[in-house]
Amino acid sequence: xxxxxxxxxxxxxxxxxxxxxxxxxxxxxxLIVVAISFVERGRAGGVKLPLVFTLAYYQRLVDPLYxxxxxxxxxxxxxxxxxCVFVGYPMALFISRVAPRGRNAMLLLVMIPFxxxxxxxxxxxxxxxxxxxxxxxxxxxAGLVEAPLDLLFNNFAVVLGLVYGYLPFAVLxxxxxxxxFDMTLVEAxxxxxxxxxxxxxxVMLPLxxxxxxxxxxxxxxxxxxxxxxxxxxxGGKVEMIGTLINRQFGVARNWPFGSAMxxxxxxxxxxxxxxxxxxxxxxxRPL
Amino acid sequence: xxxxxxELINVTKSFPTDRGGELFAVDGVSLSIRHGEFxxxxxxxxxxxxxxxxxxxxxxxxxxxxxxxxxKLQGNLPAFQRPVNTVFQNYALFPHxxxxxxxxxxLEMHRVAKPEIQRSVSQALEMVQLPGLERRxxxxxxxxxxxxxxxxxxxxxxxxxxxxxEPLGALDLKLRKAMQLELKALQERVGITFIYVTHDQExxxxxxxxxxxxxxGRVLQVGAPEEIYERPVGQxxxxxxxxxxxxxxxxxxxxxxxxxxxxxxxxxxRAVTSQGLSRGQEVTLAVRPERxxxxxxxxxxxxxxxxxxxxxxxxxxxxxxxxxxxSGGLSIMVRRPNEDAGGERPVDxxxxxxxxxxxxxxxxxxxxxxxQDGT
Numbered sequence: 001x002x003x004x005x006x007x008x009x010x011x012x013x014x015x016x017x018x019x020x021x022x023x024x025x026x027x028x029x030x031l032i033v034v035a036i037s038f039v040e041r042g043r044a045g046g047v048k049l050p051l052v053f054t055l056a057y058y059q060r061l062v063d064p065l066y067x068x069x070x071x072x073x074x075x076x077x078x079x080x081x082x083x084c085v086f087v088g089y090p091m092a093l094f095i096s097r098v099a100p101r102g103r104n105a106m107l108l109l110v111m112i113p114f115x116x117x118x119x120x121x122x123x124x125x126x127x128x129x130x131x132x133x134x135x136x137x138x139x140x141x142a143g144l145v146e147a148p149l150d151l152l153f154n155n156f157a158v159v160l161g162l163v164y165g166y167l168p169f170a171v172l173x174x175x176x177x178x179x180x181f182d183m184t185l186v187e188a189x190x191x192x193x194x195x196x197x198x199x200x201x202x203v204m205l206p207l208x209x210x211x212x213x214x215x216x217x218x219x220x221x222x223x224x225x226x227x228x229x230x231x232x233x234x235g236g237k238v239e240m241i242g243t244l245i246n247r248q249f250g251v252a253r254n255w256p257f258g259s260a261m262x263x264x265x266x267x268x269x270x271x272x273x274x275x276x277x278x279x280x281x282x283x284x285r286p287l
Numbered sequence: 288x289x290x291x292x293x294e295l296i297n298v299t300k301s302f303p304t305d306r307g308g309e310l311f312a313v314d315g316v317s318l319s320i321r322h323g324e325f326x327x328x329x330x331x332x333x334x335x336x337x338x339x340x341x342x343x344x345x346x347x348x349x350x351x352x353x354x355x356x357x358x359k360l361q362g363n364l365p366a367f368q369r370p371v372n373t374v375f376q377n378y379a380l381f382p383h384x385x386x387x388x389x390x391x392x393x394l395e396m397h398r399v400a401k402p403e404i405q406r407s408v409s410q411a412l413e414m415v416q417l418p419g420l421e422r423r424x425x426x427x428x429x430x431x432x433x434x435x436x437x438x439x440x441x442x443x444x445x446x447x448x449x450x451x452x453e454p455l456g457a458l459d460l461k462l463r464k465a466m467q468l469e470l471k472a473l474q475e476r477v478g479i480t481f482i483y484v485t486h487d488q489e490x491x492x493x494x495x496x497x498x499x500x501x502x503x504g505r506v507l508q509v510g511a512p513e514e515i516y517e518r519p520v521g522q523x524x525x526x527x528x529x530x531x532x533x534x535x536x537x538x539x540x541x542x543x544x545x546x547x548x549x550x551x552x553x554x555x556x557r558a559v560t561s562q563g564l565s566r567g568q569e570v571t572l573a574v575r576p577e578r579x580x581x582x583x584x585x586x587x588x589x590x591x592x593x594x595x596x597x598x599x600x601x602x603x604x605x606x607x608x609x610x611x612x613x614s615g616g617l618s619i620m621v622r623r624p625n626e627d628a629g630g631e632r633p634v635d636x637x638x639x640x641x642x643x644x645x646x647x648x649x650x651x652x653x654x655x656x657x658x659q660d661g662t
């Protein structure tokens with residue numbers, strides 16, 4: 001009895017390290033970013049001292065130029081997310097259908113790219129796509145094209161690089177969902193007269209949707225704010241929010257504007273995800 | 288051909304094994320199932336009964352042989368185009384759909400009009416005594432209710448044949464017994480051919496018009512419950528359906544319809560058979576425990592008598608089982624009904640007594656390895 005009571009009284013203490021950690025390395029930096037976004041910039045980066053309150057940076061956000069970049073980032077992120085789901089779902093399905101031993105080997109293959117530095121992998125893609133790169137050499141050698149194609153420094157290269165980089169994030173949650181899915185249900189649907197397409201749409205897709213949603217969130221959120229890939233594979237020609245923010249803290253030395261943009265991006269993502277969970281929770285509620 | 292609801296002709300299905308071999312799950316099975324029949328596929332796990340069912344449903348394609356349903360060769364017809372419906376072992380209800388949506392699914396797939404669907408679904412739910420639960424989700428139902436939904440979901444499509452894969456396996460004993468009778472009554476009412484897979488011999492005996500006993504991918508015997516129980520064609524069937532005492536021995540005298548068999552212990556018993564056995568043949572007598580009596584008196588002429596020692600007395604409620612051992616180590620079980628409540632048990636553990644039975648009861652199997660399965 002006394003042991004149990006002790007446990008209960010000591011329980012709240014156990015969150016202290018985690019709470020401290022979050023306060024120190026998550027809440028505090030976030031608050032600093034919020035604070036910076038409301039004050040005037042300093043000449044050489046940082047903020048102007050003494051602090052001067054301003055809303056100018058938020059007003060600047062709605063400039064068509066920046067709205068355009070926001071929109072194109074969202075568009076690229078949507079394309080990348082869609083591609084990851086469309087490529088990843090069949091992959092996850094395939095992996096879940098092979099014998100257990102082969103399954104683990106395949107999951108390992110999906111994860112192996114993680115062991116290589118992201119930057120190195122992105123440069124590898126750059127090598128593949130460049131004018132004298134592997135792809136162009138192959139195409140020229142096969143006589144399929146007359147002159148090298150411009151594969152690099154455009155939206156295509158950025159999308160390809162992002163899909164490559166984030167595909168594992170899409171495959172793994174969908175695999176978890178599909179692996180749990182009871183294939184007899186597809187048989188039951190077929191037994192009741194559903195062809196493969198209808199059995200998939202009416203039974204398998206809705207029941208594996210949680211995995212798809214997890215994949216979408218895991219891919220969309222980092223991709224919409226990506227900056228390394230568009231920087232390297234876009235060669236400065238593809239502007240995304242991430243590259244823009246990166247520039248504000250770097251060469252543009254405009255911390256407050258970068259902060260405002262970061263917060264706008266964060267609010268957008270949080271609102272989107274929260275909206276999704278709201279609506280899906282309503283659907284899940286028993287009738 | 289259309290004399291039968293379902294016909295399997297020499298159907299074979301094998302699966303590759305891990306070691307690169309081939310496992311014949313169904314090995315040359317031929318079955319003719321009549322219209323409106325309650326037909327059971329009975330056998331131990333791995334005997335090929337479920338695979339046979341899946342071959343009829345179209346979930347598996349046979350390596351060889353033909354599957355006919357309602358006079359039509361099914362060939363490579365996919366499952367969704369076959370005129371059969373299945374009640375799955377784990378029910379396979381769609382967890383994201385309500386009871387109503389589950390039952391309506393098949394009709395929707397066949398593009399039945401909405402009002403018609405509504406009428407049929409409520410009829411089907413009434414038929415399985417589940418009205419009023421339309422809006423529940425499967426996980427909010429008990430096992431028995433889920434079982435009824437699965438039944439309604441299949442029957443609502445008015446299939447030519449209903450396939451049931453151990454549908455009562457997950458229910459507790461009492462509910463299972465009630466559902467057995469209900470299923471049988473339902474089948475008679477709707478007049479649809481039922482093909483029922485089970486490993487429970489009592490269940491098969493209770494419900495079926497005919498039973499096919501399977502083992503190792505082969506059909507050993509097809510017949511009415513009584514036929515299978517009273518005249519099993521081989522030791523496996525005799526042992527699998529109900530309980531049986533096996534008494535191995537050798538024929539020492541053979542007459543037209545009777546043989547005298549010397550058991551391994553040297554004792555002689557007689558058995559009625561028309562198999563035309565000859566002297567010296569190795570045979571095994573099979574006698575049901577409930578066809579044996581304890582004690583030698585009153586000694587009726589012509590009964591077989593065997594001296595045994597009672598090793599254990601097991602009270603099972605309606606009956607008492609006497610586990611006895613004859614000379615030569617042969618174990619024999621005798622089952623007697625408990626007729627008088629609180630009455631004295633005739634014998635106790637350790638008592639030396641005789642068991643007796645009529646020569647006409649039981650079967651004689653020839654001990655030839657090639658014949659052991661009754662093929």
